[in-house]
Structure formats: structure tokens, C-alpha cells
Amino acid sequence: MSKPKPKIQKEAVLMPKQGPKERSHNFNEVALGYTEEQVVAEAERCLQCPAATCVKGCPVEVDVPTFIKHLRERKFGEAVKKVKEKNSLPAICGRVCPQEEQCQAHCTLGKVGDPVSIGRLERFLADWERERGYEIPQKPASTGKKVAIIGAGPSGLTAAADLAKLGHEVVIFEALHKPGGVLVYGIPEFRLPKKIVEAEAGYVEKLGVTIKTNAMIGKLYTIKELLERFDAVYIGTGAGLPSFMGIPGENLCGIYSANEFLIRVNLMKAYVFPECATPISLGEKVAVIGGGNVAMDSARCALRLGAKEVKIVYRRSREEMPARAEEIANAEEEGIVFEFLTNPRKFVGNERKWIKAMECVRMRLGEPDASGRRRPIQIEGSEFIIDVDTVIIAVGRTPNPILQQTTEDLQVTKSGTIIVDESGKTSIEGVYAGGDIVTGEATVISAMGAGKKAAEAIHEYLMKKEEANNT
Amino acid sequence: MYKIVTKKELVPHINLFEFSTKEIAEKSKPGQFVILRINDEGERIPLTIAGADIKKGTITVVCHEVGKTTKQLASLNEEDCIQDLVGPLGKPAEIKKFGVVLCVGGGVMVAPLHFQAEAFHKADNRVIGIIGARTETQLIFENEMREVCDELYVATDDGTKGYKGVDFLKDLIKERKIDRVICVGPIIMMKTVSEFTRPYGIPTIVNLIPIMVDGMGMCGACRVTVSGKTMFACVDGPDFDGHKVDFEELTVRLKMYAPQEKAAFVFYGKDRRSL
Numbered sequence: 001m002s003k004p005k006p007k008i009q010k011e012a013v014l015m016p017k018q019g020p021k022e023r024s025h026n027f028n029e030v031a032l033g034y035t036e037e038q039v040v041a042e043a044e045r046c047l048q049c050p051a052a053t054c055v056k057g058c059p060v061e062v063d064v065p066t067f068i069k070h071l072r073e074r075k076f077g078e079a080v081k082k083v084k085e086k087n088s089l090p091a092i093c094g095r096v097c098p099q100e101e102q103c104q105a106h107c108t109l110g111k112v113g114d115p116v117s118i119g120r121l122e123r124f125l126a127d128w129e130r131e132r133g134y135e136i137p138q139k140p141a142s143t144g145k146k147v148a149i150i151g152a153g154p155s156g157l158t159a160a161a162d163l164a165k166l167g168h169e170v171v172i173f174e175a176l177h178k179p180g181g182v183l184v185y186g187i188p189e190f191r192l193p194k195k196i197v198e199a200e201a202g203y204v205e206k207l208g209v210t211i212k213t214n215a216m217i218g219k220l221y222t223i224k225e226l227l228e229r230f231d232a233v234y235i236g237t238g239a240g241l242p243s244f245m246g247i248p249g250e251n252l253c254g255i256y257s258a259n260e261f262l263i264r265v266n267l268m269k270a271y272v273f274p275e276c277a278t279p280i281s282l283g284e285k286v287a288v289i290g291g292g293n294v295a296m297d298s299a300r301c302a303l304r305l306g307a308k309e310v311k312i313v314y315r316r317s318r319e320e321m322p323a324r325a326e327e328i329a330n331a332e333e334e335g336i337v338f339e340f341l342t343n344p345r346k347f348v349g350n351e352r353k354w355i356k357a358m359e360c361v362r363m364r365l366g367e368p369d370a371s372g373r374r375r376p377i378q379i380e381g382s383e384f385i386i387d388v389d390t391v392i393i394a395v396g397r398t399p400n401p402i403l404q405q406t407t408e409d410l411q412v413t414k415s416g417t418i419i420v421d422e423s424g425k426t427s428i429e430g431v432y433a434g435g436d437i438v439t440g441e442a443t444v445i446s447a448m449g450a451g452k453k454a455a456e457a458i459h460e461y462l463m464k465k466e467e468a469n470n471t
Numbered sequence: 472m473y474k475i476v477t478k479k480e481l482v483p484h485i486n487l488f489e490f491s492t493k494e495i496a497e498k499s500k501p502g503q504f505v506i507l508r509i510n511d512e513g514e515r516i517p518l519t520i521a522g523a524d525i526k527k528g529t530i531t532v533v534c535h536e537v538g539k540t541t542k543q544l545a546s547l548n549e550e551d552c553i554q555d556l557v558g559p560l561g562k563p564a565e566i567k568k569f570g571v572v573l574c575v576g577g578g579v580m581v582a583p584l585h586f587q588a589e590a591f592h593k594a595d596n597r598v599i600g601i602i603g604a605r606t607e608t609q610l611i612f613e614n615e616m617r618e619v620c621d622e623l624y625v626a627t628d629d630g631t632k633g634y635k636g637v638d639f640l641k642d643l644i645k646e647r648k649i650d651r652v653i654c655v656g657p658i659i660m661m662k663t664v665s666e667f668t669r670p671y672g673i674p675t676i677v678n679l680i681p682i683m684v685d686g687m688g689m690c691g692a693c694r695v696t697v698s699g700k701t702m703f704a705c706v707d708g709p710d711f712d713g714h715k716v717d718f719e720e721l722t723v724r725l726k727m728y729a730p731q732e733k734a735a736f737v738f739y740g741k742d743r744r745s746l
Contacts, residue, residue: 175557175685175687176557176685177508177515177554177555177557185685185689213555214555214556214557215557216557216558216560216687219498219558219559219560220494220495220498220558220559221494240687240688240689241688241689242689242690242691244691244694244701246701250701251694251696251701251720251724253723253724253727254727256691256692257690257691259689259690259691260684260689260690260691260692263684263685263689263690264684264690268514268515268684269512273731273734273735274539274731274734274735274738274739275512275738276512276513276514277512277513277514277539277540277735278514278515278684279514279728279731279732279734279735280731281727281728281730281731352723353720353723400687400688400689401688401706402687402688402706
């Protein structure tokens with residue numbers, strides 16, 4: 001068969017997945033990843049367009065066309081090196097980035113068919129490398145400068161990796177007992193296996209970064225104290241404080257914040273209780289309030305833990321849901337039921353103070369609000385009851401206030417986020433911040449992008465200071 | 472890893488541990504707590520700090536064997552290590568000169584009460600100590616408390632030592648000029664003492680340790696209602712105004728995992744026998 005110029009393949013190569021019936025009973029990864037043949041076939045679809053618009057859609061500016069070029073020549077080692085020039089956590093990004101809104105949204109092929117599945121290609125390469133053992137770049141000459149990073153989440157790990165590659169001594173202070181932040185406490189095993197987070201955090205350590213767990217900055221050390229020992233500080237503490245709804249009955253037993261539910265299940269492995277000692281108490285009828293990825297994750301965890309009926313209760317309609325389309329589809333396939341345009345008004349308990357029902361109202365959509373989404377308005381007289389025995393509240397997370405409370409000169413907004421300039425610099429000299437602690441709850445990759453930008457700014461600051469000292 | 476430097480059985484099923492951790496020791500203040508995890512399969516449990524020795528680089532906790540994790544902790548010995556220890560967490564108690572401070576503690580919590588009483592004593596207060604236990608043989612820290620209190624009263628639930636129950640406090644509170652009450656112990660005790668002081672408007676501070684997971688404001692498991700508002704004991708507390716706490720809700724929420732706790736305990740017993 002001779003094909004001088006292959007036709008454009010409009011359809012992406014599908015990635016094998018565990019079937020919905022099977023997967024809704026286990027915590028194994030849902031998406032199974034491309035085979036070598038599949039990954040090359042998908043890479044072949046790339047048009048290698050000179051404009052490379054995909055790169056502009058990536059918050060860390062991975063050189064997508066070049067890594068795809070290496071990939072389709074089966075030079076996997078070269079390809080992964082290209083990815084890692086910009087992204088130290090590709091196995092994570094390949095799994096949890098909303099590529100459909102980022103690189104893939106800008107793909108030229110997307111105008112005529114499916115965009116290239118850039119995320120799946122990235123995932124393949126990262127897994128390929130991890131299975132063979134990481135190649136550690138040669139250690140750069142030491143600058144003699146020390147940087148403290150607060151929080152070992154996506155933002156902190158990225159900043160740490162970049163700063164270590166530039167020759168700085170980096171220590172990450174992590175409050176929990178494991179590095180990864182939301183990647184270990186929030187995102188479930190079936191979407192992002194914890195051994196992958198462990199491996200990629202391990203890679204960052206191999207670059208020379210020290211990760212100190214069980215270190216709650218603000219309590220164990222203040223930022224001021226860190227500045228006595230380090231030349232610069234990066235704050236990447238994320239948005240870890242759960243929001244509640246502030247409606248009656250919210251403290252009944254059986255009502256969880258999504259954060260608590262997910263921390264128990266993911267970080268503490270409650271799904272293997274009692275072998276792992278942290279319990280979870282789950283009924284048969286579960287309602288998850290909210291429409292974001294955290295709501296999807298909570299609902300799908302509840303299903304896997306054996307709930308008979310899991311409902312997602314969301315006050316707007318499907319179109320306004322902030323969750324990734326892929327995750328909504330996955331949840332639906334698994335049998336999660338969606339109650340759109342519905343909002344709880346009151347939680348009703350039994351005589352033992354356990355949740356037994358939710359009083360809800362139906363909503364309709366009005367004019368767009370500040371977020372650009374249509375504002376939900378309550379329909380009078382539409383009250384109705386949903387019987388539940390477990391409720392998970394996934395209506396958002398806000399910044400943890402401990403650091404702000406213990407750092408006098410740190411300027412913050414009314415909502416508690418830290419104020420920074422374009423480079424990530426805060427109101428205190430030598431202190432930078434980025435990720436959810438600056439933007440409020442957002443994505444893993446945008447937090448990584450902020451970590452990257454701040455690392456550049458910190459490097460520049462340290463080098464300038466050094467120059468000033470030498471003259 | 473955090474090494475157990477000292478382990479002492481104070482009374483049956485109540486052990487004192489000193490953990491080696493210079494950095495936590497340097498920062499620990501009365502009223503604060505730590506969260507520990509014994510091993511990779513372990514749960515995170517909060518324990519109130521009962522003392523800190525900066526020179527030795529240790530913190531002290533006293534732990535009552537009540538469930539799986541506390542029993543497992545009790546099975547460890549000096550030189551053994553636990554995997555994780557984080558702290559100090561929570562806001563420190565407000566320590567200053569108030570005048571006469573009544574420090575009331577019950578059960579295992581007499582140990583962290585002592586850490587506070589000692590601080591109030593050093594801050595030039597007249598400290599009246601009240602310590603209680605279920606029965607005489609379960610009473611801890613009597614001598615230690617005597618050293619930092621200007622007066623010390625003992626009470627037991629069954630009357631085997633000192634007063635029977637805490638009702639005698641009613642008269643004491645009525646008759647004496649008391650500027651502040653600190654109460655650390657079982658919920659029923661904190662609630663009762665808060666009711667005793669309410670008519671006199673004596674500021675009464677209770678130290679709450681509800682169920683927690685992270686202990687740093689992330690999960691909200693420890694939410695308590697104070698003055699009708701939801702607070703997180705881990706970051707807003709653990710000290711709260713005893714006159715404003717919803718103790719009923721707290722009692723119910725503390726029992727939320729009772730069936731699971733039992734299952735874990737049974738599993739631990741079986742697991743140990745199979746070793």
C-alpha cells in the first residue's frame with residue numbers, strides 16, 4: 001500500500017478503560033493508557049503545524065510538537081526529556097490536566113475533528129520512563145542559595161524542581177505525612193494512583209530537593225523564622241479549607257465535607273479499612289452537593305465504597321458544571337444520578353442526630369453572574385425531600401488561613417488569598433506565592449504554572465542579590 | 472520517625488510517653504496538641520500536649536488505652552519509633568495573670584491540665600487544682616499537680632478517694648472569688664463545670680478534642696457549634712468558651728464512628744494473635 005501523503009485522521013485513538021460495571025467496584029485506575037502501537041498511531045495524527053498553538057495553551061509551555069515528533073519516531077527517551085524540560089510531573093499532568101481546555105483546545109486538528117490526545121501521549125511517555133527508572137539530569141553547580149518551599153503540592157513540587165535544577169538548595173516543608181498535597185489527599189486512586197505521585201515526588205527528591213513532612217509552617221516555624229535560614233521562601237499552600245453551606249442541620253452525623261471524605265478515602269485509605277485504621281461511615285443513599293471535579297470524585301468514591309445510590313445535587317444545569325466533561329461522562333457511565341437545578345435548604349436528622357433527609361428546592365437559571373454562569377434562582381413552592389443517609393458537601397475550598405494569621409506583613413485579600421505581583425512576589429521581600437493560595441481553587445496545572453513562574457522570579461531575585469553583594 | 476524516649480505506665484491502661492522531637496518541643500505551649508500516626512496503615516489521632524522539655528528535646532503526651540490506635544501505642548516501648556508526629560497544632564491557651572485560676576481536670580486529661588496549671592502558676596496566679604478520676608486507682612498526676620497548685624482537691628466518680636463526684640465544686644465556686652476556670656476532661660465534666668460557673672459569669676475555658684483527621688483545618692470533622700456558629704476545634708480552638716459550646720452535638724459527633732472503632736479493635740486483636 002502506498003500512501004504518499006496520509007490523510008488527516010479525524011478521530012483520536014481511543015484509550016482503553018476499565019468497563020463501568022467492573023470499575024465501579026474497585027479503586028484501580030479507570031483509564032489504562034495507550035499501548036506503544038496506539039501511542040504512535042495517535043502521535044502520527046499531529047500535523048506538526050509551525051504555529052504550534054498547542055504550546056500557547058499549556059500553562060508550563062511544554063514543547064508539544066517536538067515531543068510528539070520524537071514520539072512518533074519511537075524515540076521515547078528523547079521525547080520524555082523534551083517534556084521534562086518544562087514539566088517535572090508529566091505522569092500526573094497526563095492524567096489530571098484539563099487538556100481539553102488547554103493544549104488540546106488550541107490544536108489545529110480540533111477544527112476538523114478530534115484534537116491530538118496530547119495528555120494521553122504525555123502520560124504514555126511518563127509511564128514509559130518511570131517503568132525504566134528516571135534519568136536524573138546532571139547536578140548543576142551550587143549557587144550557595146537556599147530556598148524554603150511551603151507545601152509539597154503541585155505548585156511547590158514544580159517550583160522546587162526548577163530551583164534545584166538551577167543549583168539552589170531547596171527544602172520543602174509539608175504539613176501532612178506525605179508529599180503531593182491535593183494529589184494525595186484529594187484526587188482518588190482510580191484517577192491518579194498514589195504510587196505515581198510518590199514516584200514523581202521521588203523524582204523531585206532525586207533532583208536534590210529535601211522534602212520535610214509533618215512540618216506545619218505557621219505553627220512549627222513562622223515565615224520570619226524561615227527567612228533567617230533561607231534566602232527566599234515560596235508559599236504554595238493551596239486551598240485546603242472546606243466550605244460549608246451554612247444551612248440548618250449541617251453538623252448532623254453522616255455529613256462530610258468533600259475534603260474530609262476524600263482525605264479519609266485517599267490519603268488515609270479508608271477503602272481498605274480495617275487493614276488501614278481510618279474508618280469511613282457510609283450509608284446506602286448518598287448525596288453529593290456540588291458540580292465540580294471534587295463532587296465527581298466524591299460521588300465515584302462513594303459508589304466504589306458500596307453505596308447503593310449516589311446522587312449529585314447541583315444548583316445549576318449540566319452546561320454550567322465546572323467538572324471536566326470526561327469525569328462527568330465517567331460518573332454517568334458508572335451509574336451516578338444527577339439532580340440538576342436543585343439546592344438543599346435544610347438537613348433533617350433522625351432521633352440519633354444522623355442525617356436522614358434533605359429538604360431541597362428546584363432552581364431556574366437567571367442572568368449570568370460575575371462568574372459568567374447563569375445565576376440560579378429558587379422556584380418558590382418547589383420544596384421537596386430527598387431521602388439520604390450520607391451527604392458530602394463539595395461546594396468549594398478556600399485558602400487555609402494559618403500562614404496568613406501568623407505572618408504580620410503578608411498582604412492578603414478579603415477572601416484570604418495572598419496578594420502577589422505578576423512574578424509571584426508577595427508584600428514581603430524574598431517571599432513568593434502561587435497556586436490556589438493566590439488564585440483560589442483552580443487546577444493542578446495552573447498551580448504548576450505559577451510554581452514555574454515564581455521559580456524563575458526567585459532565581460532572578462537571588463542572582464541579583466548575589467550580584468549586589470559582590471559589587 | 473519519632474523515637475519514644477520514655478514510656479511510663481502511670482496507672483493501668485494509662486501511659487506517659489516522651490517523644491524525641493526538638494523542634495516541636497521548642498514551640499509547644501499549654502493547650503496545644505499534636506497528631507500522631509504509628510505506621511503506614513495507622514490513623515491520625517490528636518493528643519493534647521502534656522509537657523515539653525526543650526533541653527531534652529522531647530514532648531510529653533499521656534494516653535489512655537481506649538481503642539485500636541491507643542492500644543497499639545501502648546504496646547510500643549522505649550526506643551521504638553512512631554512514623555509521624557506533627558505539631559504543635561491549635562491555638563495555645565491564654566496564659567497571663569488573671570488572679571485566682573481554678574484548673575479542673577479529669578481522667579487522662581489531668582496531664583495536659585498540669586501543663587496549663589504550671590504555666591498559670593508561673594504567671595503569678597493563685598491556682599486551685601481539682602483533679603478527678605473514675606476511681607482511686609485511675610488517678611494520675613496528683614503529686615505533679617500539688618507542686619503547681621496553691622490548693623488541690625481530689626474527686627472520684629465512685630468516692631474511693633476525695634470527694635464523690637464534682638458537685639462539691641458548686642459550693643467552692645459560690646463561696647470563693649474565682650477569676651477564671653480552665654476545664655479539661657470528659658465532655659460531661661466540662662459541661663457540668665460550665666453550668667456551675669454560668670450563673671456567676673466566671674469565664675470558663677474548655678479544651679475540646681473532637682474527632683479529627685488532619686488537625687490543620689482541612690477536613691472539618693472537628694466542627695463544633697459555639698454560640699450557634701460552626702467552628703473548627705483544630706484551628707479555631709481547641710480552647711472555647713464553655714458557656715457557649717453545644718456539648719450535646721459534640722457528644723453525638725464523638726460517637727460517630729463507634730461501630731467502626733469496635734471493628735478496628737476486634738481486627739487489631741485478631742491480627743496480633745496471628746503474629
